[in-house]
């Protein structure tokens with residue numbers, strides 16, 4: 001039996017999952033988070049709608065990891081492109097995650113820190129790397145579920161933090177700071193950090209809901225409802 005935990009930030013992201021009961025199976029106390037339990041073939045899947053941002057994602061995931069064993073944790077949903085090659089509706093699978101707002105500010109400027117670290121006078125060789133690696137094995141599995149879908153599947157670095165990056169100026173600055181980054185979101189840093197700590201493989205697969213080309217806030221709102229499909233395709237594929 002493969003045990004899979006799927007986290008999504010918003011309820012819209014679950015709307016198109018085939019056969020997902022309208023009423024959740026249970027509610028995660030004390031946060032009143034809706035949870036669906038699905039069992040097909042050799043897979044048991046728990047799906048939780050966490051709410052937006054790293055605080056919601058962290059609290060819900062901590063609760064699950066304290067009470068269950070999972071073979072993999074999948075974070076599905078939406079993100080904003082920071083690389084101009086990503087188009088609306090493309091999917092970005094994270095090879096690595098960087099928390100872009102874990103910074104140490106000083107009179108010399110900003111220094112980026114790994115999640116949960118405080119560098120201060122720590123010498124460079126003693127610092128934890130900024131990147132947290134996702135599961136290569138599960139990334140390939142999720143990639144294969146998207147093979148026959150429209151749009152391109154990209155693999156690369158996902159930036160993550162508390163900020164909704166709603167302007168091209170900020171997106172360009174992030175891209176200049178983290179040249180290899182493809183996408184930014186608000187929950188991947190929680191999943192990456194906690195899963196690495198708990199030694200559970202994880203996957204971040206996010207559909208591009210806003211690009212670098214036009215006003216992210218407008219695109220995001222317009223595209224939100226049509227982009228749920230990819231999350232549904234992945235969940236349907238896992239259950240097939």
Ligand SMILES: C[C@H]1O[C@@H](n2cnc3c(N)ncnc32)[C@H](O)[C@@H]1O
Pocket residue numbers: 009010052053077078079080081163164165166184185186187209210216220
């Ligand atoms: C607002 C919701 O959608 C994701 N998301 C979509 N676009 C962006 C963006 N440009 N910046 C940050 N998060 C984004 C977040 O992860 C959050 O769940």
